[in-house]
Amino acid sequence: MLGLILGLQGKRIDEQGKRIDEQGKRIDELRADLKASEARQQQDMKELRTEVKEGFAQCRAEQREDNRALNEKLDRLVEALLTAKQS
Template sequence: MPPVPAGLSEWFAPGVYVGVVVLLFGALNKRIDDLNKRIDDLRDDLKASEARQREEMRELRSDLKALGGKVDRLVETLAAKAP
């Protein structure tokens, strides 16, 4: 087995450290990208939910106005019948 050149053995450990750091940095970047995608998906879901809630509130308000009119007519009818 040929001997390892002196310069190679001096650079081996730092090279391994740099390689490990690069791998960890790549994995961290992928995880951050995945989290950012998840956050974007949650924002989209939240916007859709808010839009549905706004539509439901519009419907409830219109129902409430219609009910208010019916209550007014009922009160007027009862007031007219009262002595």
């Protein structure tokens, strides 16, 4: 009888050990997934920062171009007004 009880307990212990091993493997898989996800997120953020910087640079370039065009128009207008007053 004692042998039967010890055998059942040993079987339970083995089953628990297997479950613990399986849970450990699953935890390792989840850690790997988490690390991969973090790496993807970091890469996405890096690309997003680059896109934002490029977007700002393009906006500044367009703004400078618009300012030059407006300054040229203003210069022509002032010149035309001065010419009209002199006549």
